[in-house]
Amino acid sequence: MYRLLILLFCSLSTVTVSAQSKNVRYGQVSPQVRQDPAMQKFRQNRFGQFIHWGLFSIPAGEWKGKIYPGASEFLKSYADISTEDWAQLRYQFDPVNYDPVEWAGYARQMGVKYATFTTKHHDGFCLWPSKYTDFDMDETPSKRDLVGEFVKAYNDAGIDVYLYYSILDWHHPDWRYSLENKEDSVAFDRFRDYVKDQMTELVQRYPTIKGFWIDGTWDESWKKSGKFSYELEVCLKKLSPDLIINSRFRADEYGARHFDSNGVLMGDYESGYERRLPSPYDTIVPTRDWEAVMTIPENIWGYHKQWEGHIKSSYELIEMLTRCVALNGNFLLNFGPKADGSFKEEEIRLFKEIGRWIHTYGNAIFDCGYAGFERQDWGYYTACRNGNTVNMVVFNVPVSRMLRIKLPAKLQLSSAKFTHSSEKIRVDESVKGEYFLHIPDKEYKEPFVIEIEVKNADGNGIYYMPPLI
């Protein structure tokens, strides 16, 4: 009887499992948590610069004397501009002040370790001379290869380059939002070939690129391209095995995006955090790679001549970056250069302000990740991957000047010191494993870092962080 019950139980559970899990053939391509050196480098990099540049940088949110607030790269759609009229902009796209060496200098000043550059946004214009279309840099006065110049200058400055590429294409005659009939399917098959040709072209022209940030994949037509996008990812990784591709690229054969129909992440990291960070704090499992992308104004990626509303400050952005790192994520901060290739004053100020902080406190950011400690209101813990140090990155100093620490069971605090001051911190154990750090009663003008060391309470062994992904 007992045996029978077990048998019954087993067969029931098999049934439940197979009812829950679908047979996915076109899901993830690479292992879910990659541990190869390229992926580790991506993870160590933590802070990147996103660049949105293209024909939309010319009208910069204004059409026929009217300002359209909001995303300037969507102006064509907001102002209902015909594809022909929009395409005329290419004859005016002349970035005379584009000095990629200067850009890379700014990027280094700000302290980013990688950068992601728009090669083709939704309007379909290509910022490199593509073999597969005329709607590209060859048609502009300078005929410069903006992508190639960017890759070279940034790489020369020691910065990894990723390429943004939008599948959604408002210019290409074969683009379809959905596939309603035979004609649509035939056209979209041609369009898929175009995507494959161009992505292959980008990998071959710019062999040092580290990966792709693919966008514009939310329409029905692409959701029905699961097999195609799977095979394309396989093919690109044959050409360049270390490539890192974001989850937004993929849908499985059932149309599930980012995560396949069984909840398995597709692509090498999760790229669903668009102008938002994981919230509430603990919702993200810190055991997979992810990246948040962020704008400086509310929701504008390309250059807009009139930023409106709240503009994020350097400390606000640094806090977002730290929050990402504390949860094992990367932070990609967007900049929208003007059509002539120069940056807004506000952006240049951020290069400097963020850079000043990063160059002082970057040890608590780069190559750091989740510490496994309960979060406190003063800020975030980040654990250094290469040792047993945990950083407390402090953004909110309590009026009491007491910072609370609550360690996981069986751990004990052995030391706490400021990384950039020799001032003393008095440590007070309230209950077992819970401490108050008393810091000097003064004004704190910027976020700062306290380094703590933790040991096992039951022996003299040093506590090593749980292996981070």
Ligand code: JFZ
């Ligand atoms: C897309 C683009 O439309 C936008 O112009 C910009 O390039 C940005 C990085 O990506 O915008 C999105 C993409 C995804 C979501 C929202 C806007 N989303 O997942 O909520």
